[in-house]
Every structure is written in C-alpha cells, then in structure tokens.
Amino acid sequence: MCMKNLPQIILMIGLTFYMPTLWAQFSDKPNPPRLDYITNNLDNGNVTIFWTKPSHEPQIADPSGYIIYVPRNPIDPDADGWDPIATVDQNTFQYTHVGANGNGQRVYYRVASQGAYEPSQMTVKHSQVWITASYDSCNAKIDLSWIGYGAWPLNALAPYRNIRYQLYMGHDPNWNTYNQIGDYDGYSNRHSVTNVQENQDYFFYIKATRMDTGYESYSNLYLIHTKMARRPTYASVDSVIAINYGNRIYYTIDPDSRVSDYKLWRWEQPDTAQSIFSAKTIEGFNVPTKSMSIDTNDTWAARTRTFYYKVDAYNGCNDAVLVSNLCNTIIPRISPRGNTVSIEWNPLILDTQRKPDRAGNRIEYSIYRRSFTVNDDISGLGNLERIASGLTVTEYSDDLSGFKGQSPLYLIRFNYYIEALELTPANDTVTLSRSREISTEILPGVTMPTAIAPNDPRSENGHERNLFKPVIDFEANFTLTIYDRWGGVVYHGNQGWDGRNSRGEYVKEGTYVYRLVVSTANAGDIVKTGSVSVVYPKK
Known part of the structure; x- marks a missing residue:
C-alpha cells in the first residue's frame, strides 16, 4: 500500500465507525409536551386542556402535532389504558373537549406529542378538583369535601403550599354571582356551611390556583338540594271541650304539610320549663288532616286540675319544626248559699309566648245554666239558658229566687258550664274552651202545716187537708217521721202522712211530733221539728 494514500484510508475507516453514531443520536420520536393544567367550564361542563411544547433538541424530532387522551375507564383511569380523542397541529397548545361532562364526573387527561412514526x-395525567357535599338536615348543615387538583406539586414552604383553593357558593346556576365562603391551602379539603335553609338549592365550585405559575383551574359545579318534608306553616289548637269521661281536643294543621310526625301534648303548667315534669303525649299521628283527639287519661284529675294542650310537628330528626298555641281546660267551682249560686273558674290562657301575633286578642266568658221542672227527665235536656256573656272576670253569682214556687215546680238541681272564648279585635273566635257541665242543689224554702184532717178530702190553697207534708218552693227529696206522745214511730216515709199508723188505722185526735229532713247533694240538709194536730171535723 502506498503511504501517500494512508490519510484517505484513515478517514474512510473513521467515517465508517462515526456515521452509525451520528444516526443513533437522532430520534423521530418526539419528546412529550408539558401538560400545564385543565379547567372545567362551569356553564356547560366542557373541559379545556393547556400544554407547553417540548424544548427543541437537535437530535430529537419536534412534534408534528399533539394527541389528547382520556382513560377508557373514567372511574379508575389507570385500569384499562387510554384512548385518543383528538389530534391538533404542532402550533396548537390547548384543546376544548366538548361534551366532557366536567360537572357530572371527574375528568382525566393526558397529552402526547405526535411523531412521524x-x-x-x-404526560402524567391531570384531573380537575372534584367537590362533593352531604346534607345534615338534623343540624342544618352542609358538609363539603373535595379531591385536590391532580398533578400540581405541593410545596410546604410556598404560599398556600403552592395550591390555593377558593370555595364559592350560590343559589342558582349563575356562578358569576356567587360569594366566596372559603379560602384554603393545598393540604385542606373540607368545609362546612351551617344554618342552611330547608328545601333550597345550594351550588358550589372551587377555583384552584397554582401559586408558582398562576394557572387557574375550575372544579365541577356541584348542586345539593336541602330536601326536607315541607313543614306546616300553621298549626293551632282551636277548642277544648270537656266531657264526662275526658276532654275532646280540636285542632287545625296546614293540610299542605308533608311532615309525617305529629304529637298532641298535655301539660299541667303553661310554662315550658315546669311542664317537662308533667308533660304527657296524648296521641301521635302522621297526617296533617287529623283534627280531633280525645284525652281519657286521668279522668278524675281532669275534673279538678287544669290541663293545657298543644300540637307539635316534628321532622325526621325528631326536632319540633312547628308548635301550636296552648289551650287549656276550664274548671268551674260552684258554691250554693240559700237561693244564690256562686261560680268561680280558672282563666283561659292567651298564649302570646308561642303566638305573638295574638297580643291584641282578648278573653271573654259566658255562663250557661240548665234547669229542670218536675216534668223533665233529669238526664235530658231540661231548659238551657245563657245567663251571662262578655264577662272578663272569672266569677259570677246566680240568683235563683225567681224559680221558687213556679208551676210546675223546679227541681233544686241546677247545672252550669263555662265557655271561654279568645276573640280577635274583629270579634272572630280564635280558641274556645268549654268546661264540663256540673250540678249543684240549692236549699229550698220549707213551710210545715200545723194540722191534718184525715177525713177531710178538701184542699186549701192547693194543699190537701188530709195529707201532712212539707210545702217546699222547689221539688226536693225529703223524709218525714211522725211520733206519738210516747215517742213511738207512727209514720216514716217520703210521700207525706195521711193520718194512719203502720197498721193502716187512723190515729186518734191529738198532738203528734214530726221530724222533717230535706236533703240536697251539696248544699246541706234542712232539718225541721215541730208538732202537728190531728183533728176529725164533724160532717
């Protein structure tokens, strides 16, 4: 090999080894974007996702677009993988998911960069703040809790721990008018609203702010209706009518009420604090249309002791949501003296404590008297009269002397009852209480004849000469005893003496001693003694 070609050979060998390294450092798979935040549109539940493109790196392809994903299982987003729902171009960095239902369920999103292949x-998944609430009807309270924004980092040293939750509340869907009711850091997730009203809509949402970036995300818009059975708007005890075996109580309750728990209470004092020691539930019922109950408890005590009645309505928490007025029994006390009957009674309560609107009302009393002649059935109607009305005091005296000596004779028994009325300034009756009808007997006037003529059938001034009996100005029961001069009983009975002895024989002329007892139930007895002469005029 020629040495002059050595540099080219070395270069070729170097390129052979270096080129694969260059190709290995470049990737068609882009880096993921940074998912910044998602936020819910409170008006329609659409969710908008915001992201930032990845930083440019020479060896890595830039995104050609972006893919938005949602979980296949929105209840458990990590269970079944993720599906793409949209792709946008590389210059778009937000996407609005129409129909996301961000007010109806918690939503989750991830974003990926689109590559050539x-x-x-x-990205990590992001999820909105999710708020829920429960209604504590017994304590008039709404308890709220929320799941914080998913994927924003907390920082114990940062303001609000880096995530601020502002809680808002309103009463209609127009969330722009809501008031802020809470301001919490990223570690908080509970709030309670007290003194809430029944049967009202309460709307809530949270605005979450990432403090280090200023990103804002809105939660779902949560509605809770404080449903409670519609309570009655009014309830009143209208009348108490005393009868021989108890008391009838009549009342009125708002028929539109949906409350299903009512109680008729009996107190023995009008004061709430003292009444707890004697309070007794007379009857419980579940419909507002019921209008009468009978109290047969303690019937003997009811004759002498004042009872107060009221009706309460209760919600499902056993809280009284409406209390009626009190209405009490009237107990007459009667004292006969001669021909005069004195009557006293306890007053009817004017219950302005529970019904302040009745402050202008007044109480009046009427007295009714029932009398009987010898021709009347004592258990019948007799003659009923209202003898006084418009009374504002609780006592009255009735003079019965006008009944003396009438024909037919009146019985010494007279019945009375009291009717107490609560009246408005317009004279409308608001409540009525009627006492039990009670009886009394008066002491009648008694005159005794001085002689009897057993064999003389004539009459004098309407009195038989052959019958010795008292002249009483009212019909009354009596017993008469006749004695001879030795004290022996000649006659004993209640019909008068015809001059005969027990063997049916006429007695001899002379003077005889009598003892008369006229009995009454509660006015005492009249006892008279004296002598009567028996004569036999010649015909």
Missing part, C-alpha cells in the same frame, strides 16, 4: 410518551 410514533407518538411520544404521554
């Missing part, structure tokens, strides 16, 4: 590796 194959794409680059995909």
